[in-house]
Amino acid sequence: MSEDGPPKSAGGGNAASPGFLKSPLTRFVAAAVAWLPVTFGAWYLLGPILLWPVRLLVQLIARAGFGDLVAKIESSGSALTFITTLKPGAGVAAGVVSVDVNMLVYAFGMPFFAALTLAAREASWWRTLALGYAVIVPFVAWGVLADFLKGIAIASSAAIASQTGFSAWQRELIAFAYQFGSLILPAVVPAVLWVLLHRAFLERLRRRGA
């Protein structure tokens, strides 16, 4: 796959394709499905590296926005552990509350976006991959932070939740941010981003028929 060579777009024709792959859309979908195991494998292996900017962003936001709640953030592979300043509750002499978050849960959009981009086989695919990665990172951070906040403000005991100082409407906001950040954003952001970055490809796909 060459950056400067002629675009070998999945939206283009290919007389050598088998019958069921004659349609550009079918060819694109087949290529995307074929790329998924590759991109997911690479993503899993490179997880700690790919998620390093997410960790930095999460630390930055946690320090700026929730400095009174977060004492430290530890990382192990693709997981983060938020060490909070909250106490486990009345009757517990020592210890603090910690929340574990698996960043991969919010980051599967990275390999998904990569598979779509590689399947489209546009000329500047590597630039698109880099841009997509940069855009997806903040949304992963959203999911991770919302998961942490949900952990201390909603999923914890009343004794712990009361120490956070969140009001009722703030807890509602956290619940919505968590649900939206876990159920919608991880899958939708890469798809929407791919559409926005492949308008020319989609136009070719439309003109050549599916």
Added chain:
Amino acid sequence: MVRFFILFVVLLAVLFGLQLTPWAQQWFVLPWTSALASISTSIVTLFDGSIVADGKVMRSTTNGFAVSIEAGCNGVEATLVLLAAMLAFPAPWKHKAIGLVIGILAVQILNVLRVISLFYLGQWNYDVFEWAHLYVWQALIMLDVLVVWLIWVRRVPRIDEPGAPPGAPPALAAG
């Protein structure tokens, strides 16, 4: 494209917020999820008679293994994404209605396959189940939504550009 994008995001946020309300959960999401469990169980019992559905739970009477279909796996979110994408796109309402009926059906058929596959993967290997559940199927369902939308977009007549010939598809590349 800008108008479509903004409308899509707003519609998706509103629809998603609405389905989180207790009313929508009680009258739409829970019945939907229970129906999904029943349909999946009905299909599975064609070759495995030991499976029963109980509300949103699928359970094996042989080994006791059970899965509860929760938010994220019931296809509601994928349906809302498709709904928002089709409503936001400039197209005649008739085409939107037809697209939604066929599109939702296509998404739900794949979702039934997801539920059944996860049910058996969970009994075979928990690590594989987790991978399929948390990552792979999420991407495949969204790929399904994307493909359904792409097919639909190709077939809808253009209504966003004055003077465009009737029956011409909308311009995806329009900025």
